[in-house]
Amino acid sequence: MQEIFSEIARGFSILKWRYLAIFKFRQLAKRLRIWYWLSSALISLLIVSLHPQMLLPADAAVTIQTPLSTQGARIVDAKGSPVLLRGVNWFGLESSIYVPHGLWVRDYKEMLSQIKTLGYNVIRMPYSIEAIRATAVGGTGSINYYLAGNSELKGKTPLEILDALVQEAGKQGLMILLDSHSLDSTKLPELWYDSKYTEADWINTWTMLADRYKNQANVIGADLKNEPHGVATWGTGDQATDWRLAAERAGNAILSVNPNWLILVEGTDGNVVGQKLPRYDWWGGNLEGVKNYPVRLNVSHKLVYSPHEYGQGVHDQPWFYEANFPQNLLDRWEIGFNYIATQGIAPIWIGEFGGRLVDISSKEGIWQQQLVNYIKQKNLSFTYWSWNPNSGDTGGILTDDWTTINTDKQKLLSTLLTGGDAISTTNTQPPATPPSTPAKAQLAVTSQIQSYTQNFCTDIVIANNGNASTKDWKLTFVMNQATLTNAWGGNFISNNGKYQVTPDSWAKVIAPGQSVKLGYCANKKGTQYKPSQLSVSAS
Template sequence: MTLTGAAPCLGQTIMTANAVDTNNDDWLHAEGSRLYDMNGNEVWLTGANWFGFNCGENVPHYLWSADADDCLTEIADRGINIIRFPISTELIVSWMKGKPNEVGSFSCNTDPSFTINVDFCAEDGKSPKDSMQIFDIMMKKCKEHGIKAFIDIHSPDANNSGHNYNLWYGKAGVTTDVWIDSLVWLADKYKNDDTLIGYDLKNEPHGKGPEGKAAAKWDGSTDENNWAYAATKCAEAILDVNPHALILVEGVEQSMSGAQEGDYWGMPDRKTNSPYIGAWWGGNFRGARDNPIKPKQGTSQIVYSPHDYGPSVYAQTWFDKNFTEQTLLDDYWYDTWAYINAEDIAPELIGEWGGHMDGKENQKWMTLLRDYMIKHHINHTFWCLNTNSGDTGGLWDSLGFQQGTGTTIKWNEPKYELFEEALWQTQKSGKYIGLDHQVALGKNGISLNDFYANYAASEGSNLDGGKTSSGKTINAEQPIETITTSAAPTTTTTSSVATTTTTSEETASNRLYGDANCDGQVDLSDAVLIMQSLANPDKYGLQGSDSHHLTKEGSDNGDVEGNGNGLSTLDAQAIQMYLLGKYKSLPVK
């Protein structure tokens, strides 16, 4: 959002709004290779996948035999702070058109002695609610349990095997424009609800180079099958309606190797000196070195999201030895995706990892990747909770519901034990750390506020070797009260530059209020810089002359709440509320 002009005209009104609440205080942003909350506190997303919205049933699997609250209670109690929900574009389009697809394999039991997921049933008690209503209810339940969520577009069409399709367009009438429009619609619908904090734009774009236009590639072109170009356009469109959302971008399958001059995408492969370098589907980010994702709004919301698997899924060449962390880095990880984190380019979230507990090579690979993610603060969502993933199995072995006792979930305890070490938790007391500032994560969990108020400085977490840190907390009850002056300035415009004529109580100014980083725009990065300067003044305070430091001019620009009283968290919150459309202009007085 770019603004030009003078200080706004304000009438004599009194306006009151909540500065923060459970719907708007948990948005995250990127700086370097890590993610932070609005106060500049570091966070770690450690979660799991729960598929079903992407399938023909249009609903998370097992809700026909398990109660959603029971499942989410156990998910929170087990320390999972975020869920990745695969979904299809076709399903979102049906919501957008006002004709939500029906759910399958789910029926409402009319027997009062068997009450399961009663809030998913219509008023008649006999028919299930539609798929959009159930999605909304699931998001509400996640919020109540202190769990965050993001969706991933698993396929264009609703298809239990839709992940096998290469591209984000070309099925069920889904074009690139329809794909973007549907995501923008959902982002706009949820822009005031920080339960749904991000959008994984497409699961595993893939295809081999010789397939040409039928395969996803990553380069500097504007070709429709260029994933980097499409993802950038989609990111920009989403951020236009919700500048707070995280945008997760996966990789492709193959990239050009540069083996010979004149090699081109779509050419036949060679038996030796191949023009292509392969990877897991969605795992190849070699093209991002020269063509990174840089939306017009900046990169503060971009998260790269590779997928990585072990030999139980496919016997890749890098497993053809007594592999170690170092050989995996040398042979595959580093140049394919790990450099992004290691070189502090952007945060990463391994959107899918996991597999069978074979007691051998696959389990060895899972342990090596888990430990690497912990050591290097890489976010992740394990594949998967579901029992019905054929090539990996799930964290759950079985689920069943019985009246009176509720849902019984049998966890695969050895797999969970391996996974559990990579969940965000306090270093000594082992309390799971949630991403909600107010709501604790399960019976052995704490809220983000609680962690930074009571644990971060004393014991730290299982990141960075237990390094302790200080942080700021958010007061959910703190109101913003803004009272305007009765002397409202008048504004005239000449040659597209607004000039303000004021009373003697005002000073003439062309200041761009809200532009704390002095880049000529008002966007989320301004609120972020204000919070960073307050949380870490030595690093971000009044020094330097670039957008990474707060300058005197930037401080004056950012002083938008109760203008003239100095910077505070209220200024950052006011900018965010302005971006969300809750304030029509800045400053507010």
């Protein structure tokens, strides 16, 4: 796999960047991978004597209450309701600039709002020990402090910036999974330590973060180490290389400080005692060893296994050319990791998957379509790689302007997001319409404003309360004393304060009982900036 480390073109007026270095490891290609709507009135933090609880909106009918735990193959909230984590990876804090990428273009609060509006409920946030220890952001121009929200970040250390992102994510109803992605900003090590950083450095960083965020209820867990590979083993008993034993040491240290976190353990790329697959070249992807050598934690119901899975665009694997492709993928996934969920051992959370192609003709597109269907059928949690557009071999959900959505990717992923986060067993579908009632789509629109000092963001939900799907729809509203700065989920056209919005291709069809989410951010030009006269029609 190939590791990509990005440095940003300096100067606030420059919106383009370039990659400075591409690091290759072994024969694989991989890069250093480097929630809408509800305002704080709907987010309630309940701090109790032993642990914090947080109410996180998933959709109009479902609320997630942290902390999260596990029951067999399911992740459940504090009420015991099943939870599906559906999120994105937003990388950069592990890179040489020590902050999530894109802040040279976007206000971080707007970025979080867009993620939430699109239907995601969690962000996997990669970091490096080097960045967590840094006293300043790396380089000039990594953050545009002239943007309203970003101005609050000026003078902060990378760790303090992470604090701000975590707190704002909580206000917007987004959960955070921390990911120990690398030790420094130059390479992805095979093991959890190297010649510069010891195992104690790795574990001490984790326990510091666990203590720091133990009262920040939207921080839900620790992905202990990104992609063990190379000399990393599973089940060998070697203290220096057995990743399973290291995960136990780190996981138990974290839980001794913060017993509320989920502990995510990735696999290796091989070197598994009793391995059945003749080859499994995705770093962190092979979890065969769990059957005979499970991770043992001192706090029960907190363990989640988290494989990574990629397609031909990351590395050209032999199974893409087997005669039974893509059906052969189902056996590989069951043998490699999903038997863990099938047998009720623990939940599976696919920590990374992604690729540039999502069509039905290319190898990568077919693989990605197959995996999304698999995730849906098996009710698995996931965090997509990546939110960022500047991931060299996969691209992102955002396109190169850091604002526009890659509609093909979002259309595919929306099959996992439609109707909210699918986190409750309660039937929230409207009652069946009598057969004599003509089939008709009935749309309703709601909006929620998140206001800041100089600007604001509006999250919009269009729900179909009818008994037929839409073929298309149109939204209109009036907005005075405000200037649109960016928008997502639709095409916004303005004419003297009157706005017309038509959907992106992936959002045209709204099935009965389902909804789509869109939104925009704008600069305030007066006190009468809020949108009014919102109306939506279906066709």
